[in-house]
Amino acid sequence: xxxxxxxxxxxxxxxxxxxxxxxxxxxxxxxxxxxxxxxxxxxxxxxxxxxxxxxxxxxxxxxxxxxxxxxxxxxxxxxxxxxxxxxxxxxxxxxxxxxxxxxxxxxxxxxxxxxxxxxxxxxxxxxxxxxxxxxxxxxxxxxxxxxxxxxxxxxxxxxxxxxxxxxxxxxxxxxxxxxxxxxxxxxxxxxxxxxxxxxxxxxxxxxxxxxxxxxxxxxxxxxxxxxxxxxxxxxxxxxxxxxxxxxxxxxxxxxxxxxxxxxxxxxxxxxxxxxxxxxxxxxxxxxxxxxxxxxxxxxxxxxxxxxxxxxxxxxxxxxxxxxxxxxxxxxxxxxxxxxxxxxxxxxxxxxxxxxxxxxxxxxxxxxxxxxxxxxxxxxxxxxxxxxxxxxxxxxxxxxxxxxxxxxxxxxxxxxxxxxxx
Amino acid sequence: xxxxxxxxxxxxxxxxxxxxxxxxxxxxxxxxxxxxxxxxxxxxxxxxxxxxxxxxxxxxxxxxxxxxxxxxxxxxxxxxxxxxxxxxxxxxxxxxxxxxxxxxxxxxxxxxxxxxxxxxxxxxxxxxxxxxxxxxxxxxxxxxxxxxxxxxxxxxxxxxxxxxxxxxxxxxxxxxxxxxxxxxxxxxxxxxxxxxxxxxxxxxxxxxxxxxxxxxxxxxxxxxxxxxxxxxxxxxxxxxxxxxxxxxxxxxxxxxxxx
Numbered sequence: 001x002x003x004x005x006x007x008x009x010x011x012x013x014x015x016x017x018x019x020x021x022x023x024x025x026x027x028x029x030x031x032x033x034x035x036x037x038x039x040x041x042x043x044x045x046x047x048x049x050x051x052x053x054x055x056x057x058x059x060x061x062x063x064x065x066x067x068x069x070x071x072x073x074x075x076x077x078x079x080x081x082x083x084x085x086x087x088x089x090x091x092x093x094x095x096x097x098x099x100x101x102x103x104x105x106x107x108x109x110x111x112x113x114x115x116x117x118x119x120x121x122x123x124x125x126x127x128x129x130x131x132x133x134x135x136x137x138x139x140x141x142x143x144x145x146x147x148x149x150x151x152x153x154x155x156x157x158x159x160x161x162x163x164x165x166x167x168x169x170x171x172x173x174x175x176x177x178x179x180x181x182x183x184x185x186x187x188x189x190x191x192x193x194x195x196x197x198x199x200x201x202x203x204x205x206x207x208x209x210x211x212x213x214x215x216x217x218x219x220x221x222x223x224x225x226x227x228x229x230x231x232x233x234x235x236x237x238x239x240x241x242x243x244x245x246x247x248x249x250x251x252x253x254x255x256x257x258x259x260x261x262x263x264x265x266x267x268x269x270x271x272x273x274x275x276x277x278x279x280x281x282x283x284x285x286x287x288x289x290x291x292x293x294x295x296x297x298x299x300x301x302x303x304x305x306x307x308x309x310x311x312x313x314x315x316x317x318x319x320x321x322x323x324x325x326x327x328x329x330x331x332x333x334x335x336x337x338x339x340x341x342x343x344x345x346x347x348x349x350x351x352x353x354x355x356x357x358x359x360x361x362x363x364x365x366x367x368x369x370x371x372x373x374x375x376x377x378x379x380x381x382x383x384x385x386x387x388x389x390x391x392x393x394x395x396x397x398x399x400x401x402x403x404x405x406x407x408x409x410x411x412x413x414x415x416x417x418x419x420x421x
Numbered sequence: 422x423x424x425x426x427x428x429x430x431x432x433x434x435x436x437x438x439x440x441x442x443x444x445x446x447x448x449x450x451x452x453x454x455x456x457x458x459x460x461x462x463x464x465x466x467x468x469x470x471x472x473x474x475x476x477x478x479x480x481x482x483x484x485x486x487x488x489x490x491x492x493x494x495x496x497x498x499x500x501x502x503x504x505x506x507x508x509x510x511x512x513x514x515x516x517x518x519x520x521x522x523x524x525x526x527x528x529x530x531x532x533x534x535x536x537x538x539x540x541x542x543x544x545x546x547x548x549x550x551x552x553x554x555x556x557x558x559x560x561x562x563x564x565x566x567x568x569x570x571x572x573x574x575x576x577x578x579x580x581x582x583x584x585x586x587x588x589x590x591x592x593x594x595x596x597x598x599x600x601x602x603x604x605x606x607x608x609x610x611x612x613x614x615x616x617x618x619x620x621x622x623x624x625x626x627x628x629x630x631x632x633x634x635x636x637x638x639x640x641x642x643x644x645x646x647x648x649x650x651x652x653x654x655x656x657x658x659x660x661x662x663x664x665x666x667x668x669x670x671x672x673x674x675x676x677x678x679x680x
Contacts, residue, residue: 006644013648037584044663045551046674048650051659058649096638097645099563099588100555135587257653271653347527347536354526361528 015063024055024104027161027217034135058107065111069179105139116147127159146186162217174228218249226272227256231302278304312338326378339368422449424465429453435475451506497538563590646674
């Protein structure tokens with residue numbers, strides 16, 4: 001490796017870092033005498049000083065771009081150093097980083113040079129070379145470039161574990177304003193095509209175990225939060241439809257980092273990290289806790305609260321559903337108790353088959369009782385005060401229990417487990 | 422009630438269980454040879470590891486508890502926490518004497534403790550999957566040093582074997598002076614006979630034995646690591662939570678220049 005590669009890596013990793021996805025999980029690729037595997041569990045090999053996981057070699061093939069999107073560092077009119085990797089450089093970096101256990105695989109994206117097909121063709125070629133010539137079975141995430149031909153998009157699925165087309169912004173008018181060359185139709189086209197292909201291959205796989213893999217870790221997307229005026233209600237509804245209709249595996253929310261000044265962009269001094277965190281929390285509730293969007297935000301409250309997490313916010317508004325009986329309630333309802341997660345619910349469900357679970361048991365199991373205690377009933381719970389308090393009174397009581405801790409840490413625990421799908 | 426001494430191996434511990442039942446003398450304390458505390462009364466009984474006895478106990482366990490729970494008991498043993506042998510003895514005798522085989526009534530303090538140890542060791546295994554960093558030697562061996570909090574070498578080999586089948590590799594736990602070596606055919610346990618301090622220096626230096634390009638890739642990795650950081654989002658507290666300082670020793674990205 002020469003100094004040229006060093007310099008390119010610096011530029012093209014820096015340009016790729018605003019794509020927040022770094023997941024390496026959810027795939028299944030066995031190692032048959034070659035290099036590497038992917039067994040479903042993601043691994044974060046390191047963490048940057050901003051606390052985000054480093055799981056994949058995340059780079060752009062080039063930061064040359066014919067587009068001029070206002071929010072993007074690589075936009076045509078931005079005066080920055082430009083560089084481009086050769087196919088061999090990307091392959092060598094991936095293989096050699098992987099062999100040293102630095103990474104789980106490659107996340108390859110690119111600026112658009114010449115046109116969409118030309119760009120997509122090169123991304124596919126790198127993935128193909130890694131899989132066929134180097135027998136690489138590690139994780140590969142490729143960008144699906146909007147506007148590229150359907151054949152190329154589908155060929156990408158033959159080699160990649162995951163593909164992603166970024167929504168970029170949460171609404172089409174915002175996209176029109178900040179990225180005049182892009183539109184939703186071109187974004188949805190490759191997404192839908194991939195969805196069909198993924199479903200087809202899943203059917204094939206059911207019939208024959210020898211059927212080839214096709215993007216086994218599915219699709220993801222990303223949108224920038226805080227650069228445009230959409231409410232959380234709008235953002236979460238969009239995400240929900242992407243999960244349900246497009247069957248995406250992950251939607252990422254990227255708090256807008258003010259790296260460029262443009263009259264079309266808001267002037268903010270810090271990225272909206274708290275809002276981003278609340279959206280991820282809400283996203284988790286949609287995917288793993290059985291919540292619907294309208295239970296978290298509605299027309300009357302179109303944004304997630306800042307002072308409490310979305311689940312606590314829900315419980316405060318839906319007080320009539322509480323307290324939940326720890327020893328009798330269905331799993332679905334246990335999952336709705338603030339301060340109780342999926343793992344705690346499992347412990348409760350397994351234990352209560354043997355006898356009554358008491359407040360003391362819950363404390364030892366490590367539940368966040370400072371929040372949960374007001375919303376549960378079980379033997380020994382001295383806090384069954386639910387009906388007697390208004391929303392605000394209850395909120396104040398809980399916050400006075402927890403805020404001292406919250407205020408001490410000025411930053412929030414973002415991306416707590418980003419290697420998960 | 423009796424005090425037992427064994428050699429610190431899992432087979433040794435299972436032999437101890439066998440002998441305690443044979444003698445009908447349940448342990449009061451269990452100690453590892455070489456780390457014996459003076460006793461107030463009487464002499465401790467030394468147990469000599471016996472393959473046939475230990476495997477009889479293990480087979481008996483497997484018959485009674487699920488595979489997952491048997492594995493949990495073994496993993497908890499590897500946590501090396503003080504008192505873990507007594508915890509496991511009580512759980513195992515509960516299985517044999519009272520047929521309490523489910524091990525998932527987490528209202529019971531001992532079962533919850535087993536669960537806690539299992540989670541703890543699971544985290545360390547995951548960290549080793551993540552933080553092992555191979556260097557490449559001139560003769561093509563990829564080697565790494567680790568100093569895990571718990572004895573996880575027996576638990577991490579299969580992951581690396583599945584992943585790196587076409588390169589020979591060696592992972593050494595220099596705190597416990599042993600490791601695993603894969604030679605393209607099979608995986609074997611190896612012991613370190615020499616002092617481990619020399620090994621640590623060897624790993625960090627650029628001696629004869631290291632392939633030239635290896636330093637190049639370490640440097641490229643550092644460049645990459647620094648370039649993906651977003652300074653506007655800096656959050657050192659979170660960073661340290663994920664990569665505690667004690668693991669930095671063998672992470673090239675946490676060392677500014679190659680020596």
